[in-house]
Amino acid sequence: MVDIIPTAFLFFLAAMVAPFVPVVLRSVLLVALPILAGFQIWYLPEGMLLQVGFFGFELELMRVDPMARIFGLVFSLAAFLGNLYAWHVRDTVQQVAALLYAGSAIGAVFAGDLITLFFYWEGTAIASVFLIWARRTEGAYHTGIRYLVVQIGSGVILIAGAALFYRETGSIAFENMTLGSLATWLIFLSFGIKCAFPLMHNWLQDAYPAATVTGTVILSAFTTKLAVYALARGFAGTEILIYIGAIMTLFPIFYAVIENDLRRVLAYSLNNQLGFMVVGIGIGTELALNGTVAHAFAHILYKALLFMSVGAVLFRTGTAKGSELGGLYRTMPLTMIFCVIGAASISAFPLFSGFVTKSLILSASAKEHYYYIWAILLFASAGVFHHSGIKIPYFAFFAHDSGLRPKEAPPHMLIAMGIASFFCIAVGVYPQPLYALLPYEVEYISYTTTHVITQMQLLMFSALAFTVLMRTGIYPPELRSVNLDSDWSYRWLLPRMIRKIATVVAAIWNGILSFLTQRLKNIIAGLYHSHGPEGRMASTWPTGAMVIWISVLLGATLIVSFFG
Amino acid sequence: MSKHETDPAKLPALGRMFLWTGNKSSVDRLVYGIYGVCALLFLADFFYEKHVYLAIEEVPGFYALYGFFMCAALVVCARFMRIFLKRDEDYYAPYDVESEDYPEDQLDKATHDG
Numbered sequence: 001m002v003d004i005i006p007t008a009f010l011f012f013l014a015a016m017v018a019p020f021v022p023v024v025l026r027s028v029l030l031v032a033l034p035i036l037a038g039f040q041i042w043y044l045p046e047g048m049l050l051q052v053g054f055f056g057f058e059l060e061l062m063r064v065d066p067m068a069r070i071f072g073l074v075f076s077l078a079a080f081l082g083n084l085y086a087w088h089v090r091d092t093v094q095q096v097a098a099l100l101y102a103g104s105a106i107g108a109v110f111a112g113d114l115i116t117l118f119f120y121w122e123g124t125a126i127a128s129v130f131l132i133w134a135r136r137t138e139g140a141y142h143t144g145i146r147y148l149v150v151q152i153g154s155g156v157i158l159i160a161g162a163a164l165f166y167r168e169t170g171s172i173a174f175e176n177m178t179l180g181s182l183a184t185w186l187i188f189l190s191f192g193i194k195c196a197f198p199l200m201h202n203w204l205q206d207a208y209p210a211a212t213v214t215g216t217v218i219l220s221a222f223t224t225k226l227a228v229y230a231l232a233r234g235f236a237g238t239e240i241l242i243y244i245g246a247i248m249t250l251f252p253i254f255y256a257v258i259e260n261d262l263r264r265v266l267a268y269s270l271n272n273q274l275g276f277m278v279v280g281i282g283i284g285t286e287l288a289l290n291g292t293v294a295h296a297f298a299h300i301l302y303k304a305l306l307f308m309s310v311g312a313v314l315f316r317t318g319t320a321k322g323s324e325l326g327g328l329y330r331t332m333p334l335t336m337i338f339c340v341i342g343a344a345s346i347s348a349f350p351l352f353s354g355f356v357t358k359s360l361i362l363s364a365s366a367k368e369h370y371y372y373i374w375a376i377l378l379f380a381s382a383g384v385f386h387h388s389g390i391k392i393p394y395f396a397f398f399a400h401d402s403g404l405r406p407k408e409a410p411p412h413m414l415i416a417m418g419i420a421s422f423f424c425i426a427v428g429v430y431p432q433p434l435y436a437l438l439p440y441e442v443e444y445i446s447y448t449t450t451h452v453i454t455q456m457q458l459l460m461f462s463a464l465a466f467t468v469l470m471r472t473g474i475y476p477p478e479l480r481s482v483n484l485d486s487d488w489s490y491r492w493l494l495p496r497m498i499r500k501i502a503t504v505v506a507a508i509w510n511g512i513l514s515f516l517t518q519r520l521k522n523i524i525a526g527l528y529h530s531h532g533p534e535g536r537m538a539s540t541w542p543t544g545a546m547v548i549w550i551s552v553l554l555g556a557t558l559i560v561s562f563f564g
Numbered sequence: 565m566s567k568h569e570t571d572p573a574k575l576p577a578l579g580r581m582f583l584w585t586g587n588k589s590s591v592d593r594l595v596y597g598i599y600g601v602c603a604l605l606f607l608a609d610f611f612y613e614k615h616v617y618l619a620i621e622e623v624p625g626f627y628a629l630y631g632f633f634m635c636a637a638l639v640v641c642a643r644f645m646r647i648f649l650k651r652d653e654d655y656y657a658p659y660d661v662e663s664e665d666y667p668e669d670q671l672d673k674a675t676h677d678g
Contacts, residue, residue, distance in 0.1 A: 378627075
């Protein structure tokens with residue numbers, strides 16, 4: 001009946017059998033399956049390949065086109081790298097969650113309608129939270145709950161939007177939409193939450209550093225890039241995205257400079273990188289959309305690489321805090337080199353992947369005359385070098401000597417980082433194969449004299465600024481601390497406000513209640529006083545009173561039956 | 565450096581190759597190197613034909629100055645923000661992982677010499 005298995009189902013199938021497979025084979029399965037999925041996606045023909053009836057709706061489970069394909073491929077690659085990095089993990093919960101999570105993300109990418117998208121959207125939410133809970137501490141449990149509330153909330157808003165959209169248009173197809181009605185705004189909002197739009201972003205910085213060593217690597221790839229894909233598919237050319245994206249590139253870099261937990265620094269820079277992609281979607285020209293997709297591809301790889309290198313440090317030392325680390329290059333030189341490669345890629349050094357992808361978005365913004373946006377993106381590019389490119393390797397591996405002499409990362413982690421590094425450099429040196437996968441024809445040459453020199457100027461002078469600030473002591477030192485962000489409103493303010501309101505309401509309620517009980521008690525006491533055994537009334541009650549009352553009752557009955 | 569001296573012979577070969585980064589005079593040389601590279605890059609702007617979209621990009625050294633001053637401003641602003649935003653690590657405890665230790669059983673802590 002069905003001549004094609006949806007790629008997502010491969011992952012779900014593997015997730016079902018994984019718990020029953022012997023431990024060593026399970027790791028093999030986890031690594032091999034994404035490769036298989038990648039091959040399947042590579043060879044899929046384009047078109048609507050599989051329809052399924054669902055309560056009178058026709059669901060499109062496999063819409064294959066260039067945009068879906070490249071995201072499917074890079075998600076498979078990310079799943080492969082993440083699972084290879086997690087080769088040592090023997091925790092079934094994490095392994096199954098990783099499979100379900102990757103499967104859901106890939107399923108969502110190939111979803112041709114909003115209902116299918118919704119199912120996979122919630123799938124990513126539910127599967128991924130286990131990567132946070134797998135840390136198995138109280139803090140991780142609470143963080144996971146916060147994460148889940150936001151993610152599930154995004155899905156609920158999506159299905160509400162989809163229902164309204166169906167009522168409006170009579171279609172559930174997931175195509176490019178125009179903002180205007182409540183339906184499209186709800187869908188937009190739902191995508192925006194997952195994409196970590198400003199003020200809706202904090203679940204990301206809250207949750208990712210709370211996941212396990214390997215969980216964070218896997219988390220970093222899927223959820224937010226799925227949202228980028230959904231926005232590119234649904235809202236390409238929506239102008240408001242340009243401004244949202246520009247703000248996204250801007251504010252996280254300030255936080256990244258003062259943040260101590262290096263995995264949270266990376267989460268902030270992830271947010272900043274998403275901003276570039278969102279700007280590209282907002283501009284919506286072929287060049288810009290190519291830029292967004294290419295940048296998402298490159299970003300998934302270098303971000304995973306950076307999270308892997310910091311994760312390896314955490315794995316060996318027990319901490320990822322800048323204030324506790326330093327000088328690790330002595331004993332973890334390979335991890336350090338891989339970290340530097342990731343850092344160079346995110347900073348868009350020539351010959352590294354960011355250089356050939358980010359520039360598409362910057363060029364598109366200048367071409368379409370968004371000069372202020374271009375200036376902001378340029379600032380953000382310099383800023384990202386500052387906090388991700390320099391800060392991460394510097395504070396982890398150099399800076400002051402922490403005295404820690406951890407062993408080099410285990411071989412499987414090094415291999416995973418090595419493969420990710422290879423892709424980062426390969427894309428940077430020879431971008432044509434990536435460009436060929438993009439949704440539109442690419443007529444862009446990254447390596448012009450002007451581009452290389454101006455980019456080197458931007459980066460080297462940023463490095464110069466870092467050097468000068470470091471030497472003059474102006475650069476803020478890494479301190480054990482947390483920084484308030486928008487999550488303060490629901491983690492600190494809201495509980496206290498609720499507690500305050502609860503106190504006031506409780507006081508009023510208790511006041512009314514005690515007033516009423518007091519009254520009731522007084523009445524009872526009064527009655528007891530007059531009618532109780534010692535009461536005045538009781539003392540005068542004749543025994544025959546009962547007889548009188550019975551005759552009164554009988555009399556009343558007689559009258560009633562007489563007139564009735 | 566003396567506080568945590570380790571016998572270099574025991575370090576991995578690759579790690580030994582980077583030991584110079586702990587040496588003050590080498591770091592100074594590196595910093596002068598950065599100054600030199602920056603100066604060259606700045607001067608490079610006068611020796612090739614720029615192909616750009618925007619008028620402001622034509623200004624010699626625009627990218628260099630923009631990168632330097634914006635980054636400096638970024639750090640100064642961030643440092644200023646810290647005055648308002650910084651809290652103790654256990655600010656959100658126990659509902660946060662920040663003040664917790666990472667569970668030991670999920671780690672493989674090991675030192676390089678065994």
